[in-house]
Amino acid sequence: MSALAHDPRGEAARALALLPACGFAPEAVEALRALCAAALAPAQDRRLAGWLDAAAALPAPRGAVEAAGAVRAGEAWGEEGAGAGEGARAEGLLRALCPWRKGPLWLGGTHIDTEWRSDWKWARVRPHVEGALRGARALDVGGGNGYYGWRMWGAGASAVVVVDPGRLPHAQFCAAQRALALALARRGAPPPPVGHLPLTLEALTGAGRGTFDMVFSMGVLYHRRDPAAHVAALRAHGRAGALVVLETLVWAREGDAELPLAGGRYANMGNVWSLPTPARALRWLAEGGLGGGRLVDLTPTTVEEQRRTAWMSSFSLAEALDPADAARTVEGHPAPVRALLLAEVP
Numbered sequence: 493m494s495a496l497a498h499d500p501r502g503e504a505a506r507a508l509a510l511l512p513a514c515g516f517a518p519e520a521v522e523a524l525r526a527l528c529a530a531a532l533a534p535a536q537d538r539r540l541a542g543w544l545d546a547a548a549a550l551p552a553p554r555g556a557v558e559a560a561g562a563v564r565a566g567e568a569w570g571e572e573g574a575g576a577g578e579g580a581r582a583e584g585l586l587r588a589l590c591p592w593r594k595g596p597l598w599l600g601g602t603h604i605d606t607e608w609r610s611d612w613k614w615a616r617v618r619p620h621v622e623g624a625l626r627g628a629r630a631l632d633v634g635g636g637n638g639y640y641g642w643r644m645w646g647a648g649a650s651a652v653v654v655v656d657p658g659r660l661p662h663a664q665f666c667a668a669q670r671a672l673a674l675a676l677a678r679r680g681a682p683p684p685p686v687g688h689l690p691l692t693l694e695a696l697t698g699a700g701r702g703t704f705d706m707v708f709s710m711g712v713l714y715h716r717r718d719p720a721a722h723v724a725a726l727r728a729h730g731r732a733g734a735l736v737v738l739e740t741l742v743w744a745r746e747g748d749a750e751l752p753l754a755g756g757r758y759a760n761m762g763n764v765w766s767l768p769t770p771a772r773a774l775r776w777l778a779e780g781g782l783g784g785g786r787l788v789d790l791t792p793t794t795v796e797e798q799r800r801t802a803w804m805s806s807f808s809l810a811e812a813l814d815p816a817d818a819a820r821t822v823e824g825h826p827a828p829v830r831a832l833l834l835a836e837v838p
């Protein structure tokens with residue numbers, strides 16, 4: 493492969509190659525290889541081939557790469573002297589991967605203005621994790637398109653494995669990772685040591701155990717019907733002393749309780765099963781065998797942090813709030829508040 497080639501269809505294999513250094517036995521890696529192939533089989537989603545073709549057609553960006561202050565791959569697309577047409581072509585390819593939810597990303601000259609200001613969440617998380625991230629091998633469970641994985645790399649992680657079963661987020665990862673890799677290759681540098689497995693945490697855990705230094709679960713717990721099992725699986729992938737970072741929607745009040753949710757719906761989302769108070773979430777961490785559980789941040793989500801953009805044009809938070817009372821969701825529940833909790837694997 494030439495220095496300026498980076499095939500998006502090789503991304504799962506590149507992620508699997510990170511696993512031995514993260515504690516996975518060779519048999520586990522082979523089992524996961526088969527699961528990735530099944531997850532990415534064309535019959536799973538007829539759109540996937542088109543998404544990966546779009547990712548593979550992206551030109552190489554020119555300019556600096558960064559992931560510490562923002563995720564940025566160069567400032568322009570294509571070779572020196574390439575005209576505006578090359579930028580428009582690249583932007584069209586990236587638009588084929590809409591809706592973009594996690595970012596923002598600056599690829600080539602294109603600003604992908606995502607639904608979420610994920611950089612704001614990262615600004616809340618980073619002060620609590622940056623010491624531990626230096627040189628760390630990190631697992632990001634439910635990491636979406638990999639935005640936080642690149643930020644972890646930017647903060648000094650030596651390897652980041654993202655697991656997320658979403659196929660569009662996987663294709664978005666492939667596109668952005670290609671842009672980063674091609675921009676780095678122009679400078680003779682290797683691709684970011686960030687990999688994306690199109691799998692659930694349960695599939696990963698079923699195949700084997702990691703020995704990660706850090707395990708992140710952000711925005712996933714409330715989608716799980718069995719939060720205790722989720723915490724146990726997070727713990728299973730951390731080495732002794734590993735830092736576990738749990739970020740979740742909560743019911744922001746005193747006491748050890750859960751908000752009763754009818755039919756798994758909250759703020760226009762389906763598949764929301766548990767909204768614990770911070771005390772209940774801390775109890776789940778302790779019952780899952782994690783030590784030193786602590787709440788380090790509690791922040792209401794605003795319509796500035798989660799909003800409709802040109803890259804995610806359907807309903808967002810504003811449409812999920814009661815038009816007559818923004819302190820309530822359309823279902824009558826308290827409006828979203830997110831908690832950041834930390835704990836250690838003993």
Ligand SMILES: C[S@@+](CC[C@H](N)C(=O)[O-])C[C@H]1O[C@@H](n2cnc3c(N)ncnc32)[C@H](O)[C@@H]1O
Nearest residue numbers: 633634635636655656657658692693710711712
């Ligand atoms: C609300 S998004 C959160 C994305 C990102 N971590 C963040 O904090 O912005 C939830 C993500 O969890 C993923 N997910 C859902 N169930 C999962 C599971 N069992 N294992 C891993 N990821 C899962 C979804 O595909 C989705 O991308």
